[in-house]
Amino acid sequence: MKYNILSRGDDNSNMLANKIKSSLQEFDLIFDESEPEIVISVGGDGTLLEAFHKYTHRLQETSFVGVHTGHLGFYADWKPDEVEKLVIHIAKTPFKIVEYPLLEVMIRHHDDQTERYLALNECSVKSMEGSLVMDIEIKGELFETFRGDGLCLSTPSGSTAYNKALGGAILHPSLLSFQLAEMASINNRVYRTVGSPLVLPQHHTCMLKPKSDVDFQVTVDHLNLVQKQVKSIQCRVAEEKIRFSRFRPFPFWKRVKESFVAE
Numbered sequence: 001m002k003y004n005i006l007s008r009g010d011d012n013s014n015m016l017a018n019k020i021k022s023s024l025q026e027f028d029l030i031f032d033e034s035e036p037e038i039v040i041s042v043g044g045d046g047t048l049l050e051a052f053h054k055y056t057h058r059l060q061e062t063s064f065v066g067v068h069t070g071h072l073g074f075y076a077d078w079k080p081d082e083v084e085k086l087v088i089h090i091a092k093t094p095f096k097i098v099e100y101p102l103l104e105v106m107i108r109h110h111d112d113q114t115e116r117y118l119a120l121n122e123c124s125v126k127s128m129e130g131s132l133v134m135d136i137e138i139k140g141e142l143f144e145t146f147r148g149d150g151l152c153l154s155t156p157s158g159s160t161a162y163n164k165a166l167g168g169a170i171l172h173p174s175l176l177s178f179q180l181a182e183m184a185s186i187n188n189r190v191y192r193t194v195g196s197p198l199v200l201p202q203h204h205t206c207m208l209k210p211k212s213d214v215d216f217q218v219t220v221d222h223l224n225l226v227q228k229q230v231k232s233i234q235c236r237v238a239e240e241k242i243r244f245s246r247f248r249p250f251p252f253w254k255r256v257k258e259s260f261v262a263e
């Protein structure tokens with residue numbers, strides 16, 4: 001089997017990544033940066049987000065597993081002292097693959113150029129000048145005009161990240177859906193938004209249409225993009241999915257409990 005290891009880059013993560021690499025080589029696994037079947041990220045959730053974005057062109061062939069060198073992560077859920085066990089699992093046992101939905105983001109510009117992104121966590125949109133003012137269309141129908149700090153469109157697995165900080169619901173990642181959460185909407189006699197986070201199913205499209213020609217700050221996971229001349233930003237559940245290598249059960253709600261409630 002071909003593998004790659006991505007480290008966060010700090011001494012601790014580099015050391016652990018090297019240890020995993022030499023152990024996997026002893027088992028005759030092949031180090032391959034361009035076409036790995038499994039990618040092991042060592043660091044935190046951010047390291048796994050980077051690993052995902054490096055291989056979005058081969059999601060059908062590559063699966064991911066994360067080791068954390070800081071606190072327990074949602075994607076980086078293997079502890080440093082468990083890596084020997086993990087190496088043996090990777091080398092010796094056929095493992096299960098768990099697939100989670102992704103968000104497709106299409107940014108259309110006034111010159112008809114379109115950029116397509118895949119998000120594992122979310123896409124957030126803010127204005128570079130004053131409040132964000134955008135029409136929000138759902139399935140082609142105007143739903144509301146949003147005025148406020150910004151909007152966050154998250155995947156179910158990203159629902160525990162930025163979305164949660166915005167008061168969005170935590171969704172089980174088996175739900176083929178995405179969520180739209182508001183950031184500080186202006187609500188008074190003139191401006192009105194629904195105020196609650198919305199969960200949309202697969203095949204429902206959410207389109208954001210700017211009301212004025214300003215620049216936008218768009219994030220896709222950890223990536224920060226400045227977008228000019230934006231005609232629309234369209235989000236929906238992507239055709240592609242992320243594949244995680246599962247070597248042991250770690251139920252989602254247990255992870256939520258351990259991360260947010262109690263160990």
Ligand code: NAD
Binds near residue numbers: 159
């Ligand atoms: P970072 O270093 O600022 O870390 C953000 C934190 O989010 C880390 O503690 C990480 O473990 C956690 N995280 C990432 N994905 C998660 C998930 N799916 N569920 C639960 N926690 C998760 O930034 P980074 O490491 O580059 O990660 C980028 C992510 O940061 C973005 O995708 C976004 O979700 C998150 N973020 C959160 C806030 C907020 O909570 N107010 C604001 C901006 C960005």
